[in-house]
Amino acid sequence: MTARILLLGGTGDALAIARTLGAPHIYSLAGLGRVPADLACAVRVGGFGGALGLARFLAEEDIALVLDATHPYAAQISANAARACEAAHVPYWALRRAPWQPQPGDDWRMVNGWAGVIEALAPFARPLFTLGREPLAHLDEVPERQHWTIRCLDAHPGHARARVIDARGPFTPEGERKLFTEACIDVVVSKNSGGAATEAKLAVAREMGLPVVMMRRPPLPDAQREFASAQQAIDALANDIQRSLNA
Known part of the structure; x- marks a missing residue:
């Protein structure tokens, strides 16, 4: 049985990852913006009730991996996800998109x-x-x-x-x-x-x-594994899913 992934999203990078996921994985959105209708994975809209609520969800849904691809400024969501994963003993991966850097002529x-x-x-x-x-x-x-x-x-x-x-x-x-x-x-x-x-x-x-x-970006929790792009995360997920199928 394929290990279930919970993808915390809301960004274009997260949507790119979600489009590579099928059942039984879950794409979670806070509820802002449009909900995509072209995904094979399940879509969950709304909060979890903080870190404790998310930890319960991870246990109840038998989640084996959380991938945090939320906005770089969604610091509270990321902090809750890291705490929930620690409490539930679930791996926590994070997509940390590289920030812009000032160029010559910028003010x-x-x-x-x-x-x-x-x-x-x-x-x-x-x-x-x-x-x-x-x-x-x-x-x-x-x-x-x-x-x-x-x-x-x-x-x-x-x-x-x-x-x-x-x-x-x-x-x-x-x-x-x-x-x-x-x-x-x-x-x-x-x-x-x-x-x-x-x-x-x-x-x-x-x-x-x-x-x-x-x-400035807010500080974010340490991740057990970090990715700088959606493609890096997609490749890592594909490898892990394949390993779980071969296990």
């Missing part, structure tokens, strides 16, 4: 958390937020001299001093130039997510001489 302003973002934005008038949903919780705090453009997965009406764009990458340099110009963007706010799907904004910011307020 990155590194910050920690939302308070750091707001402080760094004080001199600017037309920021573009590419942080996901977080700015939506602060729409009532937009300073009178600023107008925010917020790009995330969720449609939202915004208000007089904020425009919300619901869009999903990959984004192109041409599209980013058009957005930056039409919205009169004077600073870009980003997480250092890594990957190619949303990197065009950094290239266009460099090209246009715009600063980037970059949120």
